[in-house]
Amino acid sequence: MSATIRDRRWYSGIFVALLIVLVVAAFVIRWRMDTIKPDAVGDKPSGAFIYERATDVLADLLGNEAPHPVDSAANDEVRRKILARLNSQGYDPDVQDVTSCVSAEQTCARVRNIVALREGAAGGKLILVTAHYDSVPAGPGASDDGAGVAILLETARLIGQKPPGKNSVAFLFTEGEEAGLLGAEAFASRHPLAGRVAAVVNMEARGTSGQSMMFETGSHSGWLVNAFASTSRQPSANSLISAVYTLLPNDTDLSVFKERGIQGLNFAYGENFPLYHTPLDNLKAVDPGSLQQQGDNVYDLVDKLMDADLPDGDAMGSVVYTDILGTGMLHWSTLYGQIAAIALVLLFAFASWRLRRFDPYGGRSVLFGVLGFLVSLVVGVAVAYVLNYAQSAVHGTTNAWHTSSLFNRLFLWSSVLLVVVSLQRLLARKSSPVGLWIGMGWAWLMLSVATCFALPGISYLFLLPSVLFVVCALICSRPLTDDGRYMLQVPPALAVFVVVIPAIFLVEIMLGFNGGLGILVMGGFIGVTASVILPFAQSGNATRVYAYVTYVGLAVVVVSGALSFRAPAYTAQRPQPLNVMYVQDDHGKALVAAGTAFNHPPESVLAALGPDAALNNVFPWTDSRFYTVAVPTAALPPARLTILNTTNVGGSWQVTARIDADEHASMVELLIPRAAGLQAIEVDGNHLDYSTSTRDHNPFICRGASCNGRQITMTLKETGHEAIIAVEYRQLPEKAAAVARARGNLATARSDGNQSLVLGTVQL
Ligand SMILES: [Zn+2]
Structure with a gap:
């Protein structure tokens, strides 16, 4: 024994x-x-990425830290600054100015992608480095994706100072990512450089701090993983994150390229998730360590890829990989793993x-x-x-x-x-x-x-x-x-x-x-x-x-x-997401709404709403109920849809119409009842497919200033039905603004943020 x-x-x-x-x-x-200490500046070799410089760039881009969603005056200003920097770095940036629509989001917007190209000796294939320069409407997006844009600009500057490599590198600043990957879609489907892309390196954030993780790869990006493993000083990457990420509803610009079979790596940091997509995703919250690590990861990788041999498609192989406590990476092909296991x-x-x-x-x-x-x-x-x-x-x-x-x-x-x-x-x-x-x-x-x-x-x-x-x-x-x-x-x-x-x-x-x-x-x-x-x-x-x-x-x-x-349900560092809405209909009635039964508003907000506040249905097209109180109308201008032309083509109706909205409108949404039998909407050469939709109201969302005057052509089975047209303004009238202030610091706007919505109807 x-x-x-x-x-x-x-x-x-x-x-x-x-x-x-x-x-x-x-x-x-x-x-x-949790702890990432950026190197002291003096310790960095010359020509390396330095977070202090990126922070200065980011502070300049953010200005007064106003939100800058797609096709807004604030984002025009961000674009102007990016272009000025690229010009001063010796690039000749090109702006792809198109209307882009994504069927899955039923959304269209005018996007202006900025592309700066560093042509390599071999011409041919190129490495595409990307970040998006729009934010959500609720916040300034300092981490999401301002940090990515700042790193992209710094990477372009550093690469521009080196002699050209074997491969070309293109720096792509997309617009409209938050509205539904609109800019990436426009680039991938229509930009002349899209056909040359061999690999995409994308930068994102899902919080304001934490390790810069290489969290997603293309289907056969093993070769890129090897390159990352050989360049990263403190890698945080494993194929488990990739697997978990596919469980999340999130998408980034890389999704658009992956759908087309293009290989790539995706980098993001994601701690302090409660600040993501809120006004608190600001410059102060950006962790310098995260910025430095993300910058190192991306710049060192791009620097390596510039002179690497770029294989095609499947030759890159699929791999299993993990870092070992941030000290290095192990990676092997899926096939070797199977043989080894047996x-x-x-x-x-x-x-x-x-x-x-x-x-x-x-x-x-x-x-x-x-x-x-x-x-x-x-x-x-x-x-x-x-x-x-x-x-x-x-x-x-x-x-x-x-x-x-x-x-x-x-x-x-x-x-x-x-x-x-x-x-x-x-x-x-x-x-x-x-x-x-x-x-x-x-x-x-x-x-x-x-x-x-x-x-x-x-x-x-x-x-x-x-x-x-x-x-x-x-x-x-x-x-x-x-x-x-x-x-x-x-x-x-x-x-x-x-x-x-x-x-x-x-x-x-x-x-x-x-x-x-x-x-x-x-x-x-x-x-x-x-x-x-x-x-x-x-x-x-x-x-x-x-x-x-x-x-x-x-x-x-x-x-x-x-x-x-x-522990308290919410704190100032982990606030409750709570948007305040002012909603006005075309009968002269208006209400203020905040919170739902599932996302219960704090007492201070209920008090600001007043004693009559109760759970009510707000929108005719959904059952969602909000805490509301009736208020006098602020008489905000509605949007109009003017029918220009109706023709019958092969048994269905082609209805061409023009959207007219106030110059301050940030979004116009149409909700077309199922009875109208909506099949498709054409917008400036884009096709939105609704033929398989089973929704009671099919939404069509147009974001940004260019919605005013936009023409659309709907294909309907029947005409004469009444659709809803909603227009959004970012400003809240006084009563709603008071409710928003009553949130204090334990609750905050998130994603689409506070909105004033004016509802109207239109006969199609
Ligand atoms: Zn983002």
Whole structure:
């Protein structure tokens, strides 16, 4: 029998040590992700990207930090500044000035993309570096995507100072990204340079700080990943983020190029997500470390690609990749991963067959090892589900997890660890450590094989620890002392900590605690991380050690849980998104609206609305109900649709009409009832397809100053139906403005922001 009392003590020592290492590793890894110190300027080589310069550029672009959405006077000013800088850098920038529409968003706008080209010696293919220079209507977009624009300008300046490379580089400043990727769509479908694009490097932000992550690639961008791996000083990138990102509804300009099979890499930082798309995405909030890291990532990569051989399409290959705690990157092709996973299984089978003589309980311990993994995974998810349920029950249904991310995190981690570790004690009874360890190894190896084939993006999480399981198993199966054999079972656990813990925090950054999915994925991964200490969980004589661990764990659960529950729902740093609307109809009636049953307005806002405030239906085309109060009309001018021409073509009606709106209008929206049988809308050579729509009201959205006077041609099955025409102004009349002020600093506008909407009708 190998499991003597002495052995068990040994094991419980390792058990506690591993648990401590897990917790400390989690703290250190999280701290490293949060803290990015930009190099001091003096430490940078000449010709390198320097965040101070980019910050100066950004401050100049933002001016008074007004929002600058697509086709607005404020964005005209931003464009003027970008063009002036490019000219002063010796470029001859070109402006692509077109109307662009995207069917998926039912949106059109006039966009003006700025393109500056640095022709390479070879002509031919080019590297396209992109960022968007419009913001959402609610905020100045200092990080999204002002920082990207500033980095793009600095990259252009630095590249312009170097002799031309082998390949050409084009710098593309798109407009209308926030309105639906309109600028990128116009470039990719119509710009003369589009056909030469070999690779796209895009910059974005989904917050105001944090690591600049390489979070998305094209389908066969392995070659670009290799280039990034060789240039990045502190890489933050893995194929898991790419896989998670596809779960999010977000899109960036890179999506437009990916749809066309063009390869590319996407960079963004995403901490402080509550500030994203709000007025607080301002210059002050931009983290200099994030700016420096994003600038380094992009400039160094473009610098390398300028002189690289650019392969075509599939030759680039699909890859699995991950950074190792920001120190470097591992990457391999999906095919190699699959071959390696199978080879590892064969080697592990051989080693575990040789190890069987150290397992006095035969196959049962191995089975318990596999079971231990599955139980840890399932229990992790279950505990997360229960915590989420409890938060929802206490706080109401939405945004159940409140503002203290530290205590939310501690509460989740300590709860999962406590339950998983307690169960491990039960499972480890009457099992041999070696058998449990082999079973655990089998679980990781089997998941390696499964993910390498089914979900290669996340396979590195299982493949890398599996390599250590196999190496250690092979060494263990040779003649060794028992102590030596036990020590050799530790490295795979450490590999799991290094590889899986960062992934848990990335899921937290990308999916957050609220919304259901993120918390379950985190719970499952925490359980899986803890599973690897099962082989050391033998109770033996060390009951007191376990008792202490349990007491400490319980104390952390109780304290962090209490603080997590008691944290305020919103703070000035994590404000509630709450837009205020003034809505006026064509019967002389008007109302102010703020908040819904699900996004309940703060008391101060309800008080400002007045005692008559109640949940009401505001728009005829949706069931959404808002807190509203009737107000005197501010008599804002409505938009008009003038029918110019109606002809019958092959049984359907072609209705050509002109939109007339006040010069201050920022958006005009048509809502065409289903009965009219809308098939398509043509706008200045763009085609919006509605033929498969089943909506009660089909929207057509025109954004920006150029909506006034715009002609559209609708293809309808029937004429004579009444459509709604809405026009938007950014200014709020006095009563609505007072409600907006009443939000204080715990709530703020987001995305489309505060709006005045004037509704009217038109006979089609
Ligand atoms: Zn953006």
